Amino acid sequence: MRRFVERNPFWSIVILVAVAVLVWSIFAVWPDWLVDAIGRKKIFLNALFNGITLGALYFLVASGFTLIFGLMRNVNLAHGSLYLFGGYIGYEIADWSGSWLLAFPVTFLVVAVLGVALQLAVFRRMQGQDLRQTLVTIGISIVLADLMLWIWGGDFFQILTPEWLSGPVETFLVTGVKRSSGDPIFLKYPMVRLVILAAAIVIGVGMWLLLNRTRIGMLVRAGVDDREMLTATGVNIQLVFVAVFAFGAGLAGMAGVVGGTFQSIAPGEDTRFLLASLVVVIVGGMGSIPGAALGALLIGLAEQFGSVYMPTYAVVLTFLIMVLVLAFRPQGILGRA
Template sequence: MSAISAQLLTGVAYGMLYFMIAAGLTIILGVMNVVNLAHGTLFMLGAYIAFTFINEELNFWIALFLAVFLTAIFGLFLEKWLIKHVYGKELEQVLLTFGLSFIIADAVEWIWGTEMHTLPVPDLLSGSLSIGDTAFPVYRLFVVFIGCLLALLLWYLETKTRIGAIIRAGVDDRAMVSALGINVGLVFTGVFAFGAALAGLSGVLGGPLIGMYTGMDSEILVTSLIVVVIGGLGSWKGSFIGAIAIGVIETLGKVWFPSLSMLTVFLIMMIVLIIRPQGLFGREVA
């Protein structure tokens, strides 16, 4: 029983990692109606930036802050220079962000190489807790805690703050929000930078769990898109539930039937879409 509990907790930890990146993706999609296929490379970029700072003898927490901040700034420049020119143009958005993902991924390979790296677990979180006769890493519990904390932060921002009200109104009627004198362009830039910061955060926190390697950006993008589709487009609540489900199913699948674990994830997505085409918490389109 303890081994199963440890596997379930591991699945929740990976689910929280998926939630952090999928939340940024679904917020950008829900507010700006932009399908950002370069989101996975922002995840990878955050991890590699933190790796560089740690190699320069900075501690994990400073490297985490700097990586998240720099990834957010990079996302801000992407939105201001490129993304804003393709608002409302779905095909152009896909082509632009898909091309950007290749450019950023190649730049990462050129700067850091193709060999696999990993981020060290900070000393404060390097221990383990005993679950029956199984030792469970404290760091994974920390990732679960950060994921839950992020969910609470998003709930508070959405329901208790003025910026949350503006964003909700902007999703429903952007023209009305603009007519009220609110700078929608500035809101969009802030949302994109926030989504990029979440991608960078998940990349740094994921470094000690999954490592850093060529192709990690495309793998995490596919998983996060599955989470977004299951949860419902534009719903961070759906991403939270969907990410936990995918994390647990994927983890247990790798233990019980490793050759079919990814197939199981796609089957879950298919079943959800058959029952609710808009996803678990997505709004029905009239």
């Protein structure tokens, strides 16, 4: 942080001012002129929270993708299919058992096994062959999409939220005051989205610690940088890569359960989340967990604020962020040069 401020004093001031304005807009009672210009504060706060929680979902998908694509250099364009498959499996487990929580570990294990099969059958045989990996995984994604369409049809599925997470919770943020009594009006927000946001933060911190503060993380990073040298020391690098690929696939499956909880699961979601993962990794930086978190947050906020304040150009806003990052920092905001 100190190094960034010393190297970029102008941008540091810009970021500081932007953060100050954002904090004021969240906690202050809006004057009438601001309400007239932007709209009710409740709409703004809902868009803000929806963007943050959508970013949490994107992060869960993209964090596995950044491990597989950004860190291990495996071009897995079937990653969106793992998300959709996880959503369907989570729906079946939750419907069969009646337990929302049980759907997460079971889905993680099932999709992780599918990830192991992909690593052993495809990527182990095509290491370093990016074009072949791209073409093969596109074919795999098409086959998986057709199989899921055959099994589950074209209907929309939603995983029911458990009773202890259903309904809104009153936050400490004031959206206005009652004209009759002058009492503050507090924002109410779905409890399940806040819990999922907290879980995404815990998972992100855990992944960063695993990669940067443990021996297995050191082995993964060393294997990416110099696979032959690490193999010469006696480490079974293939076993390490299979474990990392399985973990990334399992995360995508768990994200499918999350997506099926506060959105829905249907054909076409695999393509949408694959595209979102690519954008997040490009914006945040390949192989960077903090970069994936930052990229997911920016893309989630851009989608939600765009859909509220400029619905016609919401998609353009998302890709405009990617274009700006590629133009001024091609390696991503937190990517290594």
